[in-house]
Amino acid sequence: MERVAVTRYVTPLREGGSLPGIVEADDLGTYVCKFRGAGQGTRVLVAEVVVAGIARLLDVPTPEQVVLDLDPEIARYEADEEVQDLINASAGLNLGIDFLPGSFGYDPTSEPDADLAGRVLWLDAFTANVDRSWRNPNLLVWRGTLQAIDHGASLYFHHSWPGGPGDPARFAAQPYDASEHILGGYAGQAAAQDGHLAARLTDDALAAVLADVCDDWLEPVPGAESADALRERYVAFLAARRDGDRAWLPTARAAS
Incomplete structure (x- = not known):
């Protein structure tokens, strides 16, 4: 960056x-x-x-x-x-x-583009974001387009790494509760796009995303003492979730 x-x-x-x-x-x-x-x-x-x-x-x-x-x-x-x-x-x-001048908070009574809403829900489920609820949407509208902001409550797994390397398979199998998600009603659109969204997240694409993270922010943990080793660990966890059995994918029942 x-x-x-x-x-x-x-x-x-x-x-x-x-x-x-x-x-x-x-x-x-x-x-x-x-x-x-x-x-x-x-x-x-x-x-x-x-x-x-x-x-x-x-x-x-x-x-x-x-x-x-x-x-x-x-x-x-x-x-x-x-x-x-x-x-x-x-x-x-x-x-x-x-900073997006002129942006304003998303109005939950409005109807966003359904496919985009499904992609936002898929993103949050994939990354285990627990902070896009009715109480705190973390969505802006800027120049007529929905913008997803404030992703810091995602990827909870890395907070446990100081105690050990963790298990990518456990993260892969962790369900996602969409019942409080502000776009939970778009679970059908998220599921319909699942295949081609997952296909975009190749190992190389994920590695390129991690390359944008400053070395200075990647704190050494047991088993991953270098910045590059930590990047590899993130890719391993995200790839495991991408390739798992989709226990995390929201369903219409979970979102109701």
Whole structure:
């Protein structure tokens, strides 16, 4: 991903628990900054990049991303002590997500494109995203197009890796509960597209997605002490889910 330097912290976004912020960068872009120093740590940044990359392979619109180089000196100009602490804890490389001016939250009473809604549901089921519910849709509408955002609650399996390498087969067989998903009613469309969506996620395509993840965010774990070894582990888990028996694929009954 492109790497740019943060030039100004604009304002916090207090909707979520991690306190992302709007920042400006030296490419004249405006971004939502997901901070490495937030409580969830860098694995959330990895999930954001990986799932956004998979989304693009599936033709699910999602904002573009950059790597934000953050100088803690910026904290000196912030009056909010919580923001100061977060910036100071996040010196170095953070994740920037393109700020979409004029976008607005998805209205659950509206009807999106059915095939796109099915692809979003398939994406979330495949990556085990637990955070796209009626309470928190994490969907925007920008220039008439649905945009999937906030993927950090996906790929739960990597949070257990510090205790051991984990088992890709276990992730492959893990069911997905679509009963609270805001697009759960499109399970039929997700199932109808299953074959050709899975076919897009070749091992090479998944490896290319993982190549976008900064080495700096890939924390060594037992059995995978290097960034490349961790990338291979992610590909193994995702490939196992792709090739498994589809216990995770939402059904109309699960979504009702």
